[in-house]
Amino acid sequence: MDTPASMPGDSLTPAVALAVAAADGTLTGWSTGAEQLLGYSAGEAVGRLAAALLASPLPAGVRGRFDRQEDWTGHVVLRHRDGSAVECRLRARPLPTGDGRAGWLLEGVREREENRDMDPLIRWSFDQSPFALAIYDTEGRFLRVNEHMTKQLAATERDLRGLRITEHMPDPAFQAPERSVDHVLRTGEPEHIENYVKVPGESQAHAWTIHFTPLKDSLGLVHGVQQAALDFSEQYAARERLALLDEASKRIGSSLDVARTAQELADVAVPDLADFISVDLLDAVLRGDEPPPVPDDGPLVLRRVATRPGAKAVVAVGELSRYPEFSPIARSLATGRGTVHQVGEPEITRWLANDPVRSAWMSRHHAHSMMVVPLRGRGTNLGVVFFARLDPSAAPYEQADLQIAKELAARAAVCLDNARRYTREHTTTLALQHSLLPQGIAEQVAVDVASRYLPADSKIGVGGDWFDVIPLSGARVALVVGDVVGHGIHASA
Incomplete structure (x- = not known):
């Protein structure tokens, strides 16, 4: 035998x-x-x-x-x-x-x-592979793992042997690779998945691309499964950033309405970039006027235009919000630079110490990381966007997150400035057109005359046809109607 x-x-x-x-x-x-x-x-x-x-x-x-x-x-x-x-x-x-x-x-x-009898090259290839490798038996239990895998699972090979993945890592996110191991054992077909999980000792989740390969003998019988996992968190984050910016280009600026454009920015940012967001603008922007210079001293007064849908914020949409000159919001608008902050920093502590209502809100919602980004369109100060993370398990903001926020704000600022300019032109056009309308109608002997102004396009509010009544000799009148070509200030003139 x-x-x-x-x-x-x-x-x-x-x-x-x-x-x-x-x-x-x-x-x-x-x-x-x-x-x-x-x-x-x-x-x-x-x-x-x-x-x-x-x-x-x-x-x-x-x-x-x-x-x-x-x-x-x-x-x-x-x-x-x-x-x-x-x-x-x-x-x-x-x-x-x-x-x-x-x-x-x-x-x-x-x-x-x-291990001793194995060819050193084979053993080294397993131990020194850039992938986190594991071999499972026919029960889906660990047989061997290399050093990369032990680091990711925070356990030695001896600790892992004989355990299924979820017996060591009960987190529901690890159910996906365990299902893949079972599927490969059952079908004998390789499988590939992407998984986003937090490993022991890490503050944030990592993105993994994982390959599961059946280990077969010469007769094709499956005797185990090899798992090869590669951390591609950086590539995953870059892909998510591009996806977010692509979504922003489609959704922000669908109209020439300032408030709607600001809300579109808030809708795009939550929840992918923030748990809470607020968009505050200078009042002049809502009127279509040129915003005044940012004050060097005294509080900055902005109007809340948009926030996360359903959020109970310190300042409601439509209300004014005052920020002291030393607050991150005021400094961001004054300098034109976006900044990243963590709760507990001296600057944030000073700001919240002077605003107990806002301090209580942040404490109640467990805000721990925030970004402040100015809205500047064509060199004009428009307002400020405030981003915050409230989920304790979410990673603090980093410079990569700030770069995304700045790109979102830059795209939104152009759309906001377009909406502001349209508001200004629209207001000017209406004022000019109404000033050109007859203030009264001269009495006629031959006819009774009445007039009414009805814009051809109710959404734009200007344009259409013009009319006039001209008295002639012999109890006659001339009724004249003409077409206004185009819209806007030039058409009205």
Whole structure:
């Protein structure tokens, strides 16, 4: 029953210990390799229960496979005759006995021998791979992991052996790779997923691209699964930034209405970039006027134009908000620079100390990180955007986040300035056109005359046809109607 140390053409195959067990678990066969592995002679081993050789219990679920007479491969710890523990990889294959029951062929290989006899290049390729690698048995339990994987899971290879992924990491996010391992074991087909999870010891989640490959023998039977995971968080963040900016280009500026444009900015930013956002503008922008210079001293007064839908903010939409000159909002508009802040910084502490209502709001909503970005369109100060993260598990803002916020603000500022200019032109046009309308109608002998102004385009409010009544001799009048070409100030003139 002995197995040679290596098969022809396969110099990497280690010696295998073989044993045979009856359906009740009693050992009926014992090879020389088994004697070398555990120290028991055939006479000492045959007749004993195979389970009596275990130094630690089998992984959960294995006995169920035995009851169903299913093949199983996994990590076990056996007891040597001298009392020492022997770690090995064990494969149990059913041997039908003809009465509906099955005995078992047991194949064991000392794991230390596997590592020692393995070609160094193969071992180094596994240990030094830039990927986080893991090998799972047919139960989806860890057999081997390299150093990158132990760092990501914050556990040694010894700690992980015999465990399923979710037994070590109960976070629901790790259910996806566990399902993939089971699927590959069941189908024998490779699978690829992307997963976004937080690993132990990290303050924020990482993005992973993960490949699961079935490990098959020459007959195509699946004996395990290899997992190769690569952290692509930077590429993922760049992709998300581009997606957000692309969404912003589609949604911001759908109209020439200042308030609506500001709300579109808020809608795009939440929740991908912020948990809370507010857009405050100078009153002159809402009127379409040229905004005045930012005051060097005294508080900055802005009007709240947009915020996160449904948010209970300190300042409601439509109300004025006053910011002291030393606050991040006032400084951002005065300098034209965006800034990143964390709660607890001296500047934030000073600001909140002078605004207890806002301080209470931040404390109540667990705000911990914020960004302030000015809105400047064509060199004109329009207002300020305030971004905040409230979720304690969310990572603090970094310079990469500020760059996205600045790009969003720059796009929105151009649209806001367009809306401001349209508001100014629209107001001017209406004033001019109404000033050109007749203030009264001269009485006519031949006819009674009445007039009414109805714009051709109710949305724009200007344009259409003009009319006039001209008295002529002999109790006659001339009724004249003409068309106004175009819209706006020039059309009115």
